Amino acid sequence: MDRPRRPGASSALRRSAALGSAALDLSAEISRREARRRSAALRARAYLIVQCALAAAVAYSIARYVFDVAVPLFAPVAAMITLGMTHGQRLRRALEITVGVGVGVFVGEIIVHWLGMGWWQVALIVGVSMTIAAALDVGPLLITQAGVQGLIVALLSANSTLAFGRWFEALIGSTAGLAFAAIVPTSTVLRPRARAIALLRDVSDVLTRTAAAMTNKDQAAVEKALVDARATEVAFNGLKGVTADSREILRLTPLSTRRKAAIATVASMLEPLDRAIRNMRVLNRRAAVCL
Incomplete structure (x- = not known):
């Protein structure tokens, strides 16, 4: 004969099943949000990729067709390096x-x-390369870059009968990269206000959902809100980057001076917004603990 089940056994099983289902739902939600985040990051970098490709093509063309360099290697490489590390x-x-x-x-x-x-x-x-770069007070990564570029010249491309040809090639590429960095903004550089608005909407949404979840004693909803609250840090860092980029560009681009006031407003709210986001995450964590 089957043994009689204890009265609390079925309820314990139901609770376990409910917790397992909630965990699966939360995991699926995190995966979907991560996929959306990666997709958004790719879209944000798409313009930079196109920008690097065009700068490399321009640098190659100038070195090859204007200065008649037989194999312009350093011009497109220098242009890409100059553009590829200039966020903020x-x-x-x-x-x-x-x-x-x-x-x-x-x-x-x-x-x-x-x-x-x-x-x-x-x-x-x-x-010698790293010593000179260090004396010029550039960053540590760029001090290493100076040594790397010197080695590339020495081991692959240097020609003792053509003094300073590769240096001139690198100068062409770096100049092209600087021109693209100063004249052609990235796709998000001129939209810091739109990013700030989107981030504030996310903060408002997280706080609203947290309040509703506390009222309803819904721990799963609080956990989802906490995941979204943590994601705002990435959005905030992106906002800081595009705001810094915009301010740099506006110093050299008179045609965009009408945007100065809007960008200055966004820049002035970065510090209080950072504090608000930190406080929001603390609130969400405490809410999860309370429930």
């Missing part, structure tokens, strides 16, 4: 990258042209 304070970072690339290529050309190529020349190229 675009022009300052682009100038630093130009200096790092130029120093490395220049030192590599000089040493190979006058001293030839060997193991001690490799050490000398790296040491």
Whole structure:
């Protein structure tokens, strides 16, 4: 004969099944939000990808068809490096990258042209390139970049009969990259206000859902709101980046001066918005603990 079930066994099973179902729903929701986040990140970078491609093509064309460089390698590479690392304070970072690339290529050309190529020349190229870049007070990554560019010149492309040709090529590419960084904004640079509005709507939505979940004692809804609250940090960092980019561009682009007031307003609200987002996350975590 079957043993009689305890009265609480069926309710415990139902609670376990409900918790498992809620966990699966939460996991699916997180996966969907992560997919949307990655898709949004790709769309945000699409213009930068096109920008790098065009800058590389322009740098190649100038080196190949204007200055008759047989194999323009360093021009498109320097243009891509200059553009690819300039999110936030675009022009300052682009100038630093130009200096790092130029120093490395220049030192590599000089040493190979006058001293030839060997193991001690490799050490000398790296040491001198990084020392000069450090003395010019560029960032640590760009100090390393100076040594890397010097090695590329020495090991792959340097020609002792064509002094400074690769350095001039890198200068062409860096100049093209600077031009694109200053003149052609990314797709989101001129829309910091729209990003701020979207972020504020997300904050409002999270707080509204948290309040409703506390009223209804719905722990699953609080957990979902907490996931969304944590996602606002990425959106806030993106807002800071595009605001910094816009302010840099507006310093050099007179045609966009009418946007200065709107961008200044967004910049002035970054600090209080950051505090509001941090407080919102704390509130959500405490709400989850309470339930």
